[in-house]
Amino acid sequence: MKRTIMVYSLLITLLAVTGTTFAQRGGENGERAGAPLFATLTGDAEVPGPGDPDGQGTATITLNQGRGLVCWSIMVTDIQLPASAAHIHFGDINTAGPVVVDLSGPGADGISSGCRSVEASLIMSIRRNPELYYVNVHNPEFPPGAVRGQLRRPGKN
Structure with missing residues (x-):
């Protein structure tokens, strides 16, 4: 169990660094993004609930307003x-x-990453008030949401 948690922690750190670096560079064109936002995901945070009582996870979100990307x-x-x-x-x-x-x-490994094009106004809104947004992961067992976490700036709990 401890080994599994350590492996997952290492994988998410690697994904976060890789994804954040790519997003901060703006892909290949070099436009910079802001500092990443984070969320700690738990089943207890699901509203109205219940979420998965054992479920947990992390999300790293990077906003690149210049490129119109959320990664x-x-x-x-x-x-x-x-x-x-x-x-x-x-x-x-x-x-x-x-x-x-x-x-x-x-996916089956518990990991996902990517980037999606969105309106610059949405990126500005998320950047200004990240606590008004949350990441939610859904699955067949908990269709409304298995785990959820509010976005926060680095260093905030």
Whole structure:
């Protein structure tokens, strides 16, 4: 169990660094993005719930307004996989809000990453108030959401 957690921690760190570096460089054109945002995902955070009581994970979100990109890396454990979907939703910690960005759901390995084009105004809104947005991972066992976590800036809990 400890070895599995260590391996997953190493993988998510590698994905976060790789994805963040790519997004901060703006892909190949060199336009820079801001500091990444983070979310700690748990089943207990699901609203209205219940989410997966054992589920946990992390998400790293990088916003590149100049390129109009939202990039992510997600790692989840202890939920039924592959996930059916993952999203960024608009909503505070007590709200089940609408989807604002479709993300790829983690596969059988519990990992997903990618980038999606979005409107610059949405990127500005997420950057200004990350706590009003959350990452949600859905699966067949918990269709409304298995794990969820509010976005936060580095160093915030």
